[in-house]
Amino acid sequence: MSSAVFSTSAAQGRPFVFDSEPVAEVCPQPTTAELFGDARPPQRAVSGISSGAFKDARLANIIPASRLAIRPAPEMVSSGIAEMDALTGGLPRGCLTELCGTASSGRSTIMLSAIAAATRRGEFCALVDASDALDPQSAAAAGIELDRMLWVRCGQNSQRAERHDEKRLEQLMRVADLLLESGGFGMIVLDLGDIPPQNARRIPLATWFRFRRAVEHTPTVLLAIERQSIAGSCSSLLIKVGSLTLGAVEMSSSDPQFARPSHAQLLTKLSITAELARSRMERKPVCSAEIIFASKTAWTG
């Protein structure tokens, strides 16, 4: 959904009414003549409606949405991947960004790149790891300054041997609340990448709304990693990362000969497909933009 309104009833001078009953006051504002000027005579705006409704001064005080103050665009910061920045313009501060994708789609790669870029900027980051899945070696290889990253491992100290997803989610929500309340972090990442979507959807939308409100007007980037989008309209940016195909897995040889012995094969690159599914930063594109970029393994020179 876009944040800009291009064509509404108010902009065209038509009232928000569906019957002859007078509408409630929206806000006390200038008269109809000041608003619509000569181009839109009041009579044309009341077609089908009794003139009595417009006698109510409150109707004339409605400000069209096109005249409302436009919220300033949030500051965008680099995600650490040039192709991603070209696709989305970066990650917005003070907004919730969702990064969705299936297993081995490249979500964690993008997540670590974003955290690395944030720590390189001198910011402090927090990673709330619902599944305790972070690989420290990958984090170091991605360039993250480990002293600047707070790692919260959920579900590690369960009283029972099994680690229920519900307990992890509960811990994740409580920790996220505490971190957002504390403030001062340049980026807070909520990693629900391994939580099944049916469990992740148990997080109420009100919680996501609360997170969004908490991060609004702050310089913090709130990034959620999921399998499917679960925050709904609370997220300002939704990026979908595609799943891998076997051709996208590059081996040491450019000629993918699967018949070669396994010890002669080496995983060198992964190709990641990213699609901008939704953005509130600008008008919704007519068709989703998609990019493909490559990520290399840590042992590749």
Added chain:
Amino acid sequence: MPFACIFVPNFPVAAWVRSDPELRARPLAIFEGKPPLEKVFAVSESAKRLGIAPGMTKAQAELCSELTLRPRSLSQESVAQAALLDCAQSFSPRVEDAAADTAILDLEGTESLFGSLPQIAENLWHRGANLGLDVHVAVASTPDTAVLAARGFSGVTVIPLGKEAECLGSLPLKVLFAEGSEKQNAEDDQKKSAGFLEIAWPETALLETLDRWGVHDLRALAALPEIALSERLGQEGLRLQQLARGKAARTLVPLETPAIFEEVVELEYPIILLEPLAFLLNRLLEQICARLASRALHTQELRLTLQLQNLTGGDCRLDASEIFGASDSYRSSQSRSPAEDFVSQRQNKFCRTLTLPLPMLDAKLFLKLLQLDLNANPSGAPIVKIHLSAKPARPRSAQGGLFLPPSPEPEKLELTLARIASVVGESSVGSLELLDTYRAEGFRMHRFVSTRMQKKTVPTKRKKSESSEPAQEETAIAALRHFRPPLRVTVIFESREPARIVCPKKKEMQGSVLWKAGPWRSSGDWWDKEAWARDEWDIALQGSEGGIALYRLVHDLLGGGWFVEGRYD
């Protein structure tokens, strides 16, 4: 040279009232001695009005129903004395610890800092009140004159130069002698100035003699002929006359005390719940913070010692690891203070140490952190005594900037981390540190510090070999997502290579191996008990939602099992 004296009248009572302000409004008597021969040692003014006097037996005092009785507490008197010295040292670096209830300050050069002498005296009085002490303050040109004026006059007194004899004239003779000097313990006696202890004549004998002569105040004593006085009372009499005239001059013996900030509370009834304990801790923390603030110091370590009630009478001592908690910030007794030596029993003690990342001074924050810590680590037995000490540290200095990236406030962050630790566990929150090993999971967690002055960690050999700061234009690094613990799988081989994976715990992670690379062998620590050796494979399986999924398959060569360690994502 002006001198100031801070005197705490009825010091044993004042020490108790400082620790328990509710006693201020009640008649209070302090008793000491071994039962059943306990006797009243000190009484408050309201108790005097009820007819209670020092020397009465405890049984006699208990006949008064309105009276509140408390045993004498040397630890609380020690803490009150420390607070008195803190008050004095906040105004002057040259302070003499004349007695447990008396501190003398050299005010030379302090007028340009703190204002005129009456202002300084007023501020001293207010500072003492803030520390919970009802003090008398006097300023005079000699130390002894200031002491006499503080003992004799309540409130704030400033004696102008040359008017010493005139101002002191109305005071009774007993101000020449320290209050309860004959009952002071040996430690206090060593701290007293020479002039007040070296009494050739016993105090009572001198007072009786002067009383028989009709000398009842300092003016009369000052008016006596010197030669006749020396013939009858000797040098001691002359010395007392000089004091009465305000002409006794001596140098101050400055005090060099170690900076020990601690507070002790002995409880009348054992405490079980956390809420009343928090109430007491709040009071102790406010006192400690006020004392630290008076010396422009912060603290980076708080140590809480709770003496527990011995319920069984036997060895109910908790195990050391339980008592000292799982905190890795515990410091073994490297700085035991004198107050802790009063706790002669080493059993039934519960200690918690709160180490802060930066020097701080916020009583509310400290209370919250202690509450969270005690919630997570309860004492396990009723508490009969609380001892709280703070390790002083210089305040941190930080240079802010308009264009610096955002960072969490240290105080807020510390509280947030404590709250997060109460949710996920203390070992599950912090920063990462890679260890110099190729072992799987070769890392450890340590405390997260947000300050910009954090020490740069020395990069390990492994970190140096990797590119720790790839440039913006470099490609992203493929990440691995760990399964903790690794998932045990069954591997079906073809031509000695994995062809099919079966995983009972994750249905999505089984099927034919579409592509594989490996094995890559690694091993280490073979000289140690924790040797490890493994073969690693990178395999591709059909994903549950279309596409493929890449996994790291590990064969534990020592244990013989096959595991899926993680998934490339």
